[in-house]
Amino acid sequence: MERTKRKKNWGELAIGGVCALLGILLAVQLRSVKVNTAADATNTGRLETLQQLYNETVDSLETTRAQLEQVQAELQTYRDEAASGSGESEALRAEVDKLEMEAGLVEVVGPGVMVSLQDSSAANVTGDEADYLIHDNDLLSVLNELRDAGAEAISLNGERIMATTEIRCAGSVVIVNGRRYTAPFVFNAIGDPDTLYSALTMRNGVVDVLGQWKIEVKVTPSEMLTVPAYNGVIDFQYAKPSTAQSEGTEGGAVG
């Protein structure tokens, strides 16, 4: 009789213990779930903050750009004033103008070709959407062909192509001079229109190859094209003229 009673006590104790264990686990899990959900909420909050920061940065970028324009206008007046003096500074000014044109800091006009590229309209048979989109490679091969054919000034979607300009895919957009562009892409190239046209449209040339993917490339020769100036800041942080280094000049050259 006593033995069965003791057994029963053990059973009750075990049940109590097990239930306590259950309770501990339950409480810990409940708290963890709460903490984890809170962490998710923090992430969402962070996203919003970042979005706000981004918007603010874009705003300040606009302001800075306006300031830049103003400063450039001032610079222009100084140049004019300096050049109105002697014949020597006249020559200097001509030199500066020429260099600015070469560097892409002034708007230029002249005859040339306009190349517009549009994403492929062909039915997707390979199953890979990327095959039918324009990539940085396509744009770069067009650009290379234009340069090879002697184009003197080139712009892509209104962005002047300079010595340091990048053309790079970033997801579904292409970054040119740090700004994002999507198809259609339009090159304006100033040079001999006939040479440029033939260089692009020759057999097995760039247009021919892109045409096989049904990417619409239109090359239009024109007597009068405008290539805009580069409207950003050129900031050389590392490169310095090798002669200037011995003189101990410092600071980035700002064009």
Added chain:
Amino acid sequence: MIELAGLIVGLVIGCFLPWHVPSQYSLYVATGLLAALDSALGGMNARIKKTFKLSIFLSGFFGNAIIAVFLAWLGDKLGLPLYLAAVVVFGTRMFQNFAEIRRELLTSRQKKARIEQDINNSQGSENELP
């Protein structure tokens, strides 16, 4: 009663424990918890029915929890939500156990009442006999 007391004690202790479950193990713990909860209900059911055996209860409690966690882990490895099997099975069994407990408690009182009534009736008839 002792189940409830144990649960409350456990909850209180759990609330003051310093550590908590990392989010990637949350699913495993939850699945194991469900299995353990079912076993606890099953034990309560057995105790009420007076068929309780400690070894069966303990092996069920820990075994079911381990198998449930293992299923969840295996499902993770296979890319198949196998823990759903544990959720469905233990969820259903919890309802069954609860139903049995409920029925047992309610009918046992009825039975007791009827027995008492019978006793009263028989005593009453004895008294009336002479």
